[in-house]
Amino acid sequence: MCGIVGILDTRGARPIDREALRRMNESQFHRGPDEGELYLEPGLGMGHRRLSIIDIATGQQPFRSADGTMTLVFNGEIYNYRALRDELVAKGHVFRTKSDTEVIMQAYQAWGEDCVHRLRGMFAFALWDRNKQLMFMARDHVGVKPMFYSLLPNGLFVFGSELKSIMTFPELSRELNPRAVEDYFAYGYVPEPKTIYHHAFKLSPGHCITLRIGDAVVQPRRYWDLPFKVQPKRPQEDVERELIERLRECVGSQMESEVPLGAFLSGGVDSSAVVAMMAQQGAAEKRKPVQTCSIGFDHPDYDESIYANEVATRYRTNHHAQIVDQDDYGLIDTLARLYDEPFADSSAIPTYRVCQLARQRVTVALSGDGGDENFAGYRRYRFAMAEQRVRDKLPLGLRKPVFGTLGRLYPKADWAPRVLRAKTTFEALARDTVEGYFHGVSRMPDRMRDELFSDAFKRRLQGYRAIEVFKEHAANAPTEDPLSLIQYLDFKTWLPGDILTKVDRASMAHSLEVRVPLLDHTFVEWASNLPTDIKLGGGEGKYIFKKSLEPFLSHDVLYRSKKGFSIPLAGWLRGPLQDKLRAAVRSPQLLDTGIFNADFLHTMAEQHIAATHDHSAALWQVLMFETFLRVNAQA
Known part of the structure; x- marks a missing residue:
């Protein structure tokens, strides 16, 4: 796990400013405190901050090919690198290291840009091919690892693992992007590919870039997408059996490390499932007990530590828990520096704390992120499907005037019990599936943003609304099923923009690598193809996931009401x-x-x-x- 940076002269081979490259690299020192190296040649500069995990002795970067014509910087882990290495050796390739970094380079040499289809893991990398005078960049399938970039007015293309690295350039304007501001106040984060700045961008998950010398335009292209091709019905016990086999394999593939490894254990279904699989494999391989960590809160409404302790006791983990003050609000300025752009998920505070706790004992931690997206676990999915049943019975021509009027007239009763807060529901029912879901997940609804923004700023938006993010993704969705569609929207927006961003910055602030077995792209593909009625079954989110885990976790862990990381x-x-x-x-x-x-x-x-x-x-x-x-x- 590392931080990467780079500068490419798209107009030729001007000398690269070494000090500028060094500033970029050192801005990300926290991502890799073990080593920091720079490489420069005419027209190119690459930097790397290393957190040593695998092949500690020989995995240094920037990594160069034996003939010196290729240079690579890479952030992440390739979990199938051993199998790829064996395949490449069989094709005649000779390796100088045992690192997954060299596997990426030799995979590119063997298969060109199609190498990304062979990689299984979390990654963001940039590879310079001097012979072809091009740079090839890619980000992993679901966006676990970040990549930011900009083409400066002087023709320099700059990139880095965090936005702060490329913002070290004074030539990069800090002009705010009005559309990104609108997006932020709707979603609570700035969704890919935008950043808060007009001239800086994120490389979207499952996308790559080929940038040739002389290119005046950067054109990302998609190399992967979720399939959502529902498979024929099968006996439920067969699906449960395969789910556990796949989960066990994904977890096992991510347990390799040359440094201490553990897991987050919140006491929720997803993290408990990962720990259960880790403990079983550790016992089978006679490893030491799994290192687990969790934080609790000094308020019962927010504390789930009792369930974490239950799982830790069952699987005999070496568990470390810490009670956090409910009023832990002193991190506000720290978070702003970490995230580099506005980020409004308040659970970033406890996430920061649990990463801080984990780093005291391990360098790598597995997390349970992705279970809700894979198996429709969020409560909002149940609400959305209840609304959808009404939509299916009444045409839009009838729903829009009836529920639109009710939504306008019904008071906004924040103080009332949830069952009486019908305004949002009425407003959602007056919309189609995509608009209704957007309305449900918006942190600040349209009507409030209309009041929040000045008239002058609304003119700058030129009619743009944040719903366009959802509409663009929905237009490219491979499914028309309502539940699958909103899962797809979350995979494109909420998951990379909020969840994975939150964990990456909070963990790397403490030089902690976090791996996410439930987001292995092969597991994600398989889960997307499951029938929706076994994901959201009988009103139970993650139905098939929970049923599969009944032999491994208690009823209370699986079926109690979800609290989440609330503050x-x-x-x-x-x-x-x-x-x-x-x-x-x-x-x-x-x-x-x-x-x-x-x-x-x-x-x-x-x-x-x-x-x-x-x-x-x-x-x-x-x-x-x-x-x-x-x-x-x-x-």
Whole structure:
């Protein structure tokens, strides 16, 4: 696990500024504190920060081919590298190291750009082929590892594992992208391929770039997508058996490491499943007990540590738990520096803490991320399908006027029990599947963003709305099934933009590598092809996943209500963060952007502080946006 950076002169072979390359590389020191190397030749500079995991002795980068014509920088792990190495050796290739880095290079030599179809793992890499005068870059299938890039006005193409690395260039404008601002206040993050800056981009998951000298345009292209090709019905016990076999294989393939390895154990279904598979394989191979870690909260509404302890006891793991203060809000500025752009998932705070705890004992940790996306585990999927059943019975021509009117007239009852908060449901029913799902997952609905933004900023948007992100992905979706469609949307937006971003930055801040067996792309493909009625069965999310795991985990672990990594935002913003919130909505950094309606900001904050409304999600977005502006103004 590492950080990579690079500079390519697309106009020829001008000398690369070594100091500029060094600044880029050192901006990501936390991603790889073990080693840091640079390589330069006319027109090219590459840098690498290394966190040594596999082939510690000879896996240094930037890695060069034996004849010196190819140079590679790579962030991640290739889990099938041994099988690929054997295949390449059989074809006559000679290896100088035991690293997966060299396997990527020799796979490129053997199969060209099609090599990405052979790779199984989490990766972002850039390979310079001097003979062909091109750079080939790729990001893994689901976006576990990040890649940022920009083509500067002077013709230099720059890239890095984090946005901060390419923002070290003064030539790269810090002009905000209005569409990215709109996206952020809808989703709580900036979805790929945008960044918050107009001239910087993310390479989307499952995409690659071929950049030739003389190219004036960077054109990413997709090399992989989720299939969602539903297979014929099979006996449920056969599916359960295959699921466990595949899960066991995915977990086993990700347990190789030359440094201490463990797992996150929240006590939820997904992390518990991973730990169960790890413990069984560890016992079979006579390894030491699995190292597990979890954090609990000093408030019963947010604490699941009892279930983590249950799983740890059952599988005799070497478990380490830590109780975190419920009011752990001192990380706000730290998070803004880590994420480099506005990021409003408040669970980044406990995620940061659990990574901090894990790094005290291990260098590699397996996580359970991906279970909800694979097997329709989020509660919002159940709500969306309940709404869909109404849509299927009533035509849009009838639904739109009836439910649209009800949505406008029904009060926004944040204070009421959930069953009485019908405004959002009515509004969703007046829309089609994609628009309804967008409305359900938006952190700040359309009507609130309309009030939040100034008239001048809305003119800058030129009619753009964040729903266009969903619509673009939906237009390319390989399925029309409503549940599969919204799973597909989450794989394209929420998973890489929020979940995987959150874990990557929080873990790498502590030089911790996190692996995600449930997001092995072969497992993701298989799960996508399962019938939807065994994913969301009888109103139970992750139905087939939970049924498969019944021999391995207790009923309480599998079937209790999900809590997640929640924190008490509403109380924070009415209590200890009240002054910080009031300062933020009056902040010159915020108001001088011309983006916001100052009166609405003030009203929203005061209504929340007075407890007449719950604006906590929206106000946290505003607070994190203001913090991003302030922290970056100081950079």
